[in-house]
Amino acid sequence: MxxxxxxxxxxxxxxxxxxxxxxxxxxxxxxxxxxxxxxxxxxxxxxxxxxxxxxxxxxxxxxxxxxxxxxxxxxxxxxxxxxxxxxxxxxxxxxxxxxxxxxxxxxxxxxxxxxxxxxxxxxxxxxxxxxxxxxxxxxxxxxxxxxxxxxxxxxxxxxxxxxxxxxxxxxxxxxxxxxxxxxxxxxxxxxxxxxxxxxxxxxxxxxxxxxxxxxxxxxxxxxxxxxxxxxxxxxxxxxxxKTLALRMEQHQKNAIAIAEWLKQEPKVTKVLFPGLPEHPGYEVNKAQSTGFGGMLSFEVDNEETAKQVLEGIQLIQFAESLGGTESLLTYPVTQTHPDLKPEDAERKGITRRLLRLSVGIEDTDDLIADLAQAFNK
CATH class of the missing domain: 3.40.640.10 (Type I PLP-dependent aspartate aminotransferase-like (Major domain))
Incomplete structure (x- = not known):
């Protein structure tokens, strides 16, 4: 089966x-x-x-x-x-x-x-x-x-x-x-x-x-x-x-497109997504999995930009958790990882410039348009 x-x-x-x-x-x-x-x-x-x-x-x-x-x-x-x-x-x-x-x-x-x-x-x-x-x-x-x-x-x-x-x-x-x-x-x-x-x-x-x-x-x-x-x-x-396979394909399709778009955004300094060929784990991931998933993180130029994006998104929602039909943007330093010692968080790159995006199954163009307007408010 x-x-x-x-x-x-x-x-x-x-x-x-x-x-x-x-x-x-x-x-x-x-x-x-x-x-x-x-x-x-x-x-x-x-x-x-x-x-x-x-x-x-x-x-x-x-x-x-x-x-x-x-x-x-x-x-x-x-x-x-x-x-x-x-x-x-x-x-x-x-x-x-x-x-x-x-x-x-x-x-x-x-x-x-x-x-x-x-x-x-x-x-x-x-x-x-x-x-x-x-x-x-x-x-x-x-x-x-x-x-x-x-x-x-x-x-x-x-x-x-x-x-x-x-x-x-x-x-x-x-x-x-x-x-x-x-x-x-x-x-x-x-x-x-x-x-x-x-x-x-x-x-x-x-x-x-x-x-x-x-x-x-x-x-x-x-x-x-x-x-x-x-x-x-x-x-x-x-x-x-029942819809897991269908959802995972759409999560991934959207994540690949958004990762490529984020690379072109001037205020983004780093995109972390295993589906990008330049990712250091790209070949290992390809060898042990059949896809890259719908999760990505990205770093912006400063804390003010991070706050602007979090408060400016309209379709994507500012919330914890991940993996659902709706796209969610998370601020790891205050939401998922607040218990880390500041020096450990800084060493790992979990700073006030880092955002984590759980890409949902919405239309790709709508998600990119929402990010674009949030970055350019």
Whole structure:
């Protein structure tokens, strides 16, 4: 079954009613046919038919053995880090979503997990960061918000030689453009709130694995901690996925056109988009994915210009989040990454001149026209 078809039919048939849209099972608990017998569902914190359908769908899209649907992307990441114990060491990319950094710094460092941040696009730096107690490497590719690319195959080979796991946040490209498990990664995480859900109307997260033992460990965390996705939210994500392939193509088409337009804008000093041939990660990204996605960042000449654009856009909306049908412009320094130390933010280029654009599925010309009028107010 091809990817586009999986998006529509990959969760299996709905039920025996013939309903095209799957049922939403709003039951918190399920009765047993008899003593020692089960329908396969006991209690919704552990399992639910609507969520089960979504999990089968996501596992199929990522070519995984098992997928688990969480109440948020952060809940999914948190579940993964329950795999580690005090004294364990994890290598982290040094350009990650600010919420992930906040989780690692305020929760897991306090609980005894040791972290080393490195630029994971630099393979020598990754190799140098390994310690005898290293248990995993955690990466985003492309990164948020600096759009850096990491060679998943190379990092996976490096980690597996040392019996360490590789965890990839695949939110920016979605399984439509990139499948990290097929490149050697052990665990994929998603904020399903973003491209997978795709409509800015549901918060969700996912973990996907190929290993039965890892799946069992994550499911134990899942049912114990209880950060499960509700039946209704599962249905919303199933509905969103039906158009995932179509949306990703339009996101990318628009992003390529806007990136090329931004290069010609005099007030733009840098465009960060993996789909530009001059991007340092362009060839690596081409080798491990089938596209470049709909996310880009750009730097302007000064803070005043950044403020002018943020306040001047009319069609594009000034808002956090990403990956939905509507285009969103974000100011990382105050919105997604405010918890970074100023010196760390400055070192990474997350300054008051940096803007991040989640390109929606609107008409390309309308988006460019909106940016043009915002720059020239």
């Amino acid at each position: 091809k990817f586009n078809t999986k998006c529509v039919h990959g969760g299996g048939k709905s039920d025996n009613t013939g309903a095209i849209s799957p049922a939403i099972y709003m039951s918190s608990t399920f009765s047993h046919p008899g003593l020692g017998e089960t329908t396969g569902f006991q209690y919704t914190r552990e399992s639910n038919p609507t969520r089960d359908r979504l999990e089968k769908l996501i596992a199929g899209l990522e070519d995984g053995f098992d997928a688990i649907a969480f109440s948020s992307g952060m809940a999914a990441i948190d579940a993964v880090f329950h795999l580690f114990s005090p004294g364990d060491h994890v290598i982290l990319g040094d350009d990650l979503y600010g919420g992930s950094i906040r989780l690692f710094t305020n929760i897991y460092e306090k609980n005894g997990v040791e972290f080393t941040y490195v630029g994971t696009s630099d393979l020598a730096a990754v190799q140098a960061a390994f310690k005898p107690n290293t248990k995993a490497v955690y990466i985003e590719t492309p990164t948020n918000p600096m759009m850096e690319i990491t060679d998943i195959r190379a990092v996976s080979n490096m980690a597996h030689d040392r019996n360490a796991l590789v965890i990839v946040d695949n939110t920016f490209l979605s399984p439509y453009f990139q499948k990290p498990l097929n490149l050697g990664a052990d665990i994929v995480v998603h904020s399903g709130t973003k491209f997978i859900g795709g409509h800015h109307d549901v918060i969700s997260g996912f973990t996907i694995v190929n290993d039965e033992s890892l799946a069992a460990q994550l499911r134990l965390v899942y049912k114990t901690v209880g950060a499960c996705l509700s039946a209704f939210d599962s249905w919303l994500v199933i509905r969103g996925i």
